[in-house]
Amino acid sequence: MTADETRKRQAIIDACRRMNALGINQGTSGNISVRHRDGLLITPTSVPYDAMTPEQIVFMAMDGSFEPGQKPSSEWRFHLDILHARGDVNAVVHAHPPYATILAIMGMEIPAVHYMIAAAGGDTIRCAPYATFGTAELSDHAVNALEGRLACLLDHHGMIALGASLEKALWLAVEVETLARQYHGCLQIGKPPLLTSAEIERVRQKFAGYGLSDT
Numbered sequence: 001m002t003a004d005e006t007r008k009r010q011a012i013i014d015a016c017r018r019m020n021a022l023g024i025n026q027g028t029s030g031n032i033s034v035r036h037r038d039g040l041l042i043t044p045t046s047v048p049y050d051a052m053t054p055e056q057i058v059f060m061a062m063d064g065s066f067e068p069g070q071k072p073s074s075e076w077r078f079h080l081d082i083l084h085a086r087g088d089v090n091a092v093v094h095a096h097p098p099y100a101t102i103l104a105i106m107g108m109e110i111p112a113v114h115y116m117i118a119a120a121g122g123d124t125i126r127c128a129p130y131a132t133f134g135t136a137e138l139s140d141h142a143v144n145a146l147e148g149r150l151a152c153l154l155d156h157h158g159m160i161a162l163g164a165s166l167e168k169a170l171w172l173a174v175e176v177e178t179l180a181r182q183y184h185g186c187l188q189i190g191k192p193p194l195l196t197s198a199e200i201e202r203v204r205q206k207f208a209g210y211g212l213s214d215t
C-alpha cells in the first residue's frame, strides 16, 4: 500500500470520528467514500469508528468488485453510482444528522431560508424518495436528487453530502445540518420567507471568489 493510500484510508476513519463528534451522525449509521485510482475507498460495514483500522477500508473498483473477504458499507451502491455520475466529486459523506433526518422523515426539502444553501449548489436541497437502504432503487433516487447539487436528503433515512475533497464534503454535511436546524426552528414560528432563486445564484457566483465554488 502506498503512503498516499494509507493517508487516504486514515483520513476516512478520522472523518467518520469527526462526524460523530460533531453530532451529525451516531453509531455506525454513516459511511464515507473517496475516489482512489480507478475506483474508490469506502468504509467497511457496521464497524464502530473507534475500532476501525486502515486495513478495513475497502478498495472497490468502478465495476463494484472488491477483494473477497472484504466487507464494504451496505450503501456502497450509491457511493459508486454517485462517483460514476459525478466527475466533479471525489468524496461522498452519508450520515443520519438529527435535524436533516427530521425533515427527511417528513418528506420535506430544505428551501432557501439562508444564503448558505448556495454552497449545496442551488436554491433547494432536495429530498430523495424512500427506498430500502443499500438498494439500487435508493441509489437511483439519490443520484437524481443530487443532479446539479452537492447534497440531498433521503426520505426516512438521512443525508448525503458531496465534495471535491473529503474535507469539503464533511464541511458541507455540517452546513446542511445547520440549515436543517435553522429551517426546523423557523417552522416553529411560522412559514419562513425565502430568498429568491436569483439571489441564491448571485451568492453562488460570489462563493466562487470566496473559495467555495468547488465544494
Ligand code: 13P
Pocket (backbone or CB within 6 Å): 028, 029, 030, 031, 043, 044, 045, 046, 047, 072, 073, 074, 075, 133
Ligand atoms: P454501513 O454500516 O453498512 O455503512 O451502513 C450504515 C447505514 O445506516 C446505512 O444507511
